[in-house]
Amino acid sequence: MRHVDVYRAIADRTRRAILDELVDRSGQSLFEICGRLTMKHGISSSRQAISQHLEVLEAAGLVRTRREGRSKLHWFVGAPLKAIGQRWPDSTDEDTSHSTEEDIEK
Amino acid sequence: MRHVDVYRAIADRTRRAILDELVDRSGQSLFEICGRLTMKHGISSSRQAISQHLEVLEAAGLVRTRREGRSKLHWFVGAPLKAIGQRWPDSTDEDTSHSTEEDIEK
DNA sequence: ATGTTATGCAAGCATAGACTTGCATGTCAA
DNA sequence: TTGACATGCAAGTCTATGCTTGCATAACAT
Numbered sequence: 001m002r003h004v005d006v007y008r009a010i011a012d013r014t015r016r017a018i019l020d021e022l023v024d025r026s027g028q029s030l031f032e033i034c035g036r037l038t039m040k041h042g043i044s045s046s047r048q049a050i051s052q053h054l055e056v057l058e059a060a061g062l063v064r065t066r067r068e069g070r071s072k073l074h075w076f077v078g079a080p081l082k083a084i085g086q087r088w089p090d091s092t093d094e095d096t097s098h099s100t101e102e103d104i105e106k
Numbered sequence: 107m108r109h110v111d112v113y114r115a116i117a118d119r120t121r122r123a124i125l126d127e128l129v130d131r132s133g134q135s136l137f138e139i140c141g142r143l144t145m146k147h148g149i150s151s152s153r154q155a156i157s158q159h160l161e162v163l164e165a166a167g168l169v170r171t172r173r174e175g176r177s178k179l180h181w182f183v184g185a186p187l188k189a190i191g192q193r194w195p196d197s198t199d200e201d202t203s204h205s206t207e208e209d210i211e212k
Numbered sequence: 213a214t215g216t217t218a219t220g221c222a223a224g225c226a227t228a229g230a231c232t233t234g235c236a237t238g239t240c241a242a
Numbered sequence: 243t244t245g246a247c248a249t250g251c252a253a254g255t256c257t258a259t260g261c262t263t264g265c266a267t268a269a270c271a272t
Binding site: 118120151152154155158159175176177 | 259260261262263268269270
Binding site: 007008010011016019020023076078079081082084085086087088089090 | 113114116117122125126129182184185187188190191192193194195196
């Protein structure tokens with residue numbers, strides 16, 4: 001699970017919904033996330049599936065966790081997403097400066 | 107090839123390099139892109155592979171094309187990327203407002 | 213017309229990734 | 243301790259996707 005880049009992490013629809021959910025309510029446990037994904041997002045994945053998605057998000061640095069008794073709580077971390085918005089210029093903008101793959105990746 | 111969302115389009119390393127390349131030099135043909143990807147990015151994919159990547163990028167709205175004789179020229183379009191940067195709040199920011207999947211997707 | 217150049221199409225392969233299933237681990241309440 | 247609760251782990255399945263191969267189409271020069 002090492003070396004999960006942010007781009008791949010947000011490529012999955014369910015993982016994006018998880019991030020939305022964590023932004024809406026911070027510090028949720030796995031069970032809470034599962035429940036709210038089903039209720040509010042119409043996603044019916046198993047607990048294990050959601051757990052694996054959370055592993056990916058954590059490996060990409062988009063989620064931070066903390067054990068609390070028998071629960072594991074999750075927080076959204078937005079910092080890694082900033083690089084994406086800054087990597088390419090605006091449309092119709094033909095700037096000559098540009099960042100290479102190596103600048104951002106890894 | 108219909109309904110390629112932007113997130114999946116930029117999930118691939120080679121496609122991100124193609125966007126970088128088109129930002130660096132607008133209006134390149136498929137052959138030019140292939141050559142420069144090999145030279146500058148160390149990517150050794152076949153012409154067909156690059157062509158398929160360009161189809162994905164075009165379907166996602168990230169690339170615009172125009173036929174010019176026997177060549178097909180390509181331009182970068184950055185607009186679809188803006189939504190990504192605006193979807194999630196900054197880190198440490200615990201704003202209650204949030205956009206749902208439906209707001210942006212499709 | 214013929215050959216070369218630049219791209220398009222379609223079928224097949226092989227790997228990655230999303231998901232499931234079953235069991236194991238650890239925490240808390242009684 | 244015992245049992246319920248919350249999560250972790252590992253193997254297997256199935257589909258998506260990146261890539262190749264081979265042939266087809268279209269434009270241009272000679």
